[in-house]
Amino acid sequence: MTSTKITNQKIAKLFDEIALYLRAENVQFKPQAYEIAAENIISLEEELSDSYKKCGKKCIDEIPGIGKSMVEKIEELVQTGRLKYYDDLKKKYPFDMLALTSIQDIGPKTALTLFKKLKIKTIDDLLSAAEKGSIAKIPSMGVKTQRNVLRGIQFLKASSGRRIIHQVLPLAQNIVKKLQNISGVTHIDIAGSLRRKKETIGDIDLLATTTNPKQLIKTFTSLPEVEQVLEVGPKKAMVRYTFGMQGDILILKPSEYGAALIHFTGSKEHNILLREFAIKKKMKLSEHGLVHGKKIIAAKTEKQVYTALGLQEIPPEIRVGADEIKLAQKHKIPELIPYDSLKGDLQVQTDWSDGDSSIEEMALAAKNYRLSYIAITDHTQSLTITNGLNEKRLLEQGKEIDKLNKKLKNFRVLKSTECDIKKDGSLDLSDRALKTLDVVSVSVHSNRKMEKNAMTERIIKAMKHPFVHIFFHPSGRIVNIRDGYEIEMDKIIKAAKEYHVALEVNGSERLDLHEKYIRQAVELGVKLVINSDCHTQTHFTNLDFGIGQARRGWATKADVLNTKTVDAFLKAIKK
Ligand code: DGT
Ligand code: CA
Ligand code: CA
Ligand code: ZN
Numbered sequence: 001m002t003s004t005k006i007t008n009q010k011i012a013k014l015f016d017e018i019a020l021y022l023r024a025e026n027v028q029f030k031p032q033a034y035e036i037a038a039e040n041i042i043s044l045e046e047e048l049s050d051s052y053k054k055c056g057k058k059c060i061d062e063i064p065g066i067g068k069s070m071v072e073k074i075e076e077l078v079q080t081g082r083l084k085y086y087d088d089l090k091k092k093y094p095f096d097m098l099a100l101t102s103i104q105d106i107g108p109k110t111a112l113t114l115f116k117k118l119k120i121k122t123i124d125d126l127l128s129a130a131e132k133g134s135i136a137k138i139p140s141m142g143v144k145t146q147r148n149v150l151r152g153i154q155f156l157k158a159s160s161g162r163r164i165i166h167q168v169l170p171l172a173q174n175i176v177k178k179l180q181n182i183s184g185v186t187h188i189d190i191a192g193s194l195r196r197k198k199e200t201i202g203d204i205d206l207l208a209t210t211t212n213p214k215q216l217i218k219t220f221t222s223l224p225e226v227e228q229v230l231e232v233g234p235k236k237a238m239v240r241y242t243f244g245m246q247g248d249i250l251i252l253k254p255s256e257y258g259a260a261l262i263h264f265t266g267s268k269e270h271n272i273l274l275r276e277f278a279i280k281k282k283m284k285l286s287e288h289g290l291v292h293g294k295k296i297i298a299a300k301t302e303k304q305v306y307t308a309l310g311l312q313e314i315p316p317e318i319r320v321g322a323d324e325i326k327l328a329q330k331h332k333i334p335e336l337i338p339y340d341s342l343k344g345d346l347q348v349q350t351d352w353s354d355g356d357s358s359i360e361e362m363a364l365a366a367k368n369y370r371l372s373y374i375a376i377t378d379h380t381q382s383l384t385i386t387n388g389l390n391e392k393r394l395l396e397q398g399k400e401i402d403k404l405n406k407k408l409k410n411f412r413v414l415k416s417t418e419c420d421i422k423k424d425g426s427l428d429l430s431d432r433a434l435k436t437l438d439v440v441s442v443s444v445h446s447n448r449k450m451e452k453n454a455m456t457e458r459i460i461k462a463m464k465h466p467f468v469h470i471f472f473h474p475s476g477r478i479v480n481i482r483d484g485y486e487i488e489m490d491k492i493i494k495a496a497k498e499y500h501v502a503l504e505v506n507g508s509e510r511l512d513l514h515e516k517y518i519r520q521a522v523e524l525g526v527k528l529v530i531n532s533d534c535h536t537q538t539h540f541t542n543l544d545f546g547i548g549q550a551r552r553g554w555a556t557k558a559d560v561l562n563t564k565t566v567d568a569f570l571k572a573i574k575k
Helices: 008-024 030-042 048-055 057-061 068-080 084-092 097-101 108-118 123-132 142-158 165-180 213-221 254-265 268-280 302-308 324-329 359-368 391-407 452-464 489-498 515-524 537-552 566-573
Strands: 185-190 204-210 226-232 236-241 245-251 284-286 289-292 295-298 344-348 373-376 412-415 418-420 441-443 502-506 528-531
Touching (some): 008 084, 008 097, 030 068, 048 068, 097 108, 097 123, 165 185, 165 204, 165 213, 165 245, 165 537, 213 226, 213 236, 213 245, 254 284, 254 302, 268 284, 268 324, 295 302, 344 359, 359 373, 359 391, 412 566, 452 489, 489 502, 489 515, 515 537, 528 537
Parallel strands (some): 204 245, 344 373, 418 441
Antiparallel strands (some): 185 204, 226 236, 236 245, 284 289
């Protein structure tokens, strides 16, 4: 006998995994037997290894829900800590079945197909395959499944903690809409990290004023989105929403609303500095107002409070507790780029590669979103699995765009590309092909595991190319999913300046660049573009998240090239 003591938990997990392999093989009945056994084992009070010690197989046999064939397997497990039957299955299917099937939309058969066709063994493999577009290429799956898989991975990673803002803001805005219409409500605002447009959100903080608190609290706690009421009082409530996040609402005095808004918007670090600043000015700031002596001198609006402190009003996105108060004192906070100021979108994928809509459909959707131009940026040939474009198809696409532009009114479709930067820094399309385009954008999608200096050199080489205008999603990170590749961003920003290349602020779930580097780029006079990176007609909404990110990096309208009209934009990117 070995000393490895195997727990019930482990045995149950093993049986569950066996059931999945059997389901993948289309075996009848046996999978259920393993699942039932697993379920029963997990609810046992006594460890099976202890039961076995008492009276061997007999004691195991007595446990309800455990079939005869299982008893022997359990015996083998408690005796040796291993199970040959399982080891053989694992040899045949060396992939992480439990992890893969924990993703929504992936069952055991799909996991097996993914392993057979794409050698996917882990969640990380799955992620890079979805990213490259390989999943969409499998006939039984397609673009939709691929997108769901990406979502699923994100959900899995996020359910252990904070959610990406893309998932939270629309839900919070819906709730606000419902509460706005309740009689008596005069203010209802989102506060906290969501108002500051942080990349990830811990909970949803709402603030309100109303003449009828009872009604508001009652409606808030009985919203269909509410799964459980955690706390309720006459002027506040805390709930757990069905989408797996907590939220609270606080009802405030209208006369103190501004001070409260500052307090509950945070950040905590900003609040601390602001209070210290007030003390230096012989005043005292709390969520009830700004007090001098015994008199409240400002409380009603945020602007009044900041002004009474001798400060510029500080936008929520930059209330981080760094140098914003110092600069507000000198009135040196620039006007950050407004939310409705983009005229174009320079990263749009279509069904020519891994998007799901035609060029025309994307153009019309963009027009509906009040844009006046988009650039079509399908992937290029070396990303074969995304159906990337070779030279011939790129030229065909160009012709289709010419035709479409003749048809469209007050809208322009630009010929562009998301050209892959190859391992050696060369581009995935010939100069002859690139020359036919209005805008050339480049990015990294392969060989992500390069050493830092080599990666930086590779990218700078691409930026040096005389035809290149924009570098897409510079760090390669995806929020909550994975960190970026190793890269020296300081050098990239300097190269962007030197070679007149704009850096992208990507509004998709990449939220790439990090705000720190946006600010560095802006300070150096490097130009930015804010793009949706959309693959479907509804994702132009990503532009707002891009703007939020750019504001967190202190970008102004003048720093962002796609706030310009199409002609001015094209002029500005000229080398
Ligand atoms: P989250 O929810 O983790 O995404 O981040 P926040 O910033 O929304 O944090 P939350 O919900 O705990 O609190 C909302 C705001 O309330 C926070 O930004 C600042 C204010 N606040 C909360 N706790 C404190 C505190 O202990 N001290 C100060 N000065 N302010 C606080
Ligand atoms: Ca919060
Ligand atoms: Ca909170
Ligand atoms: Zn890309």
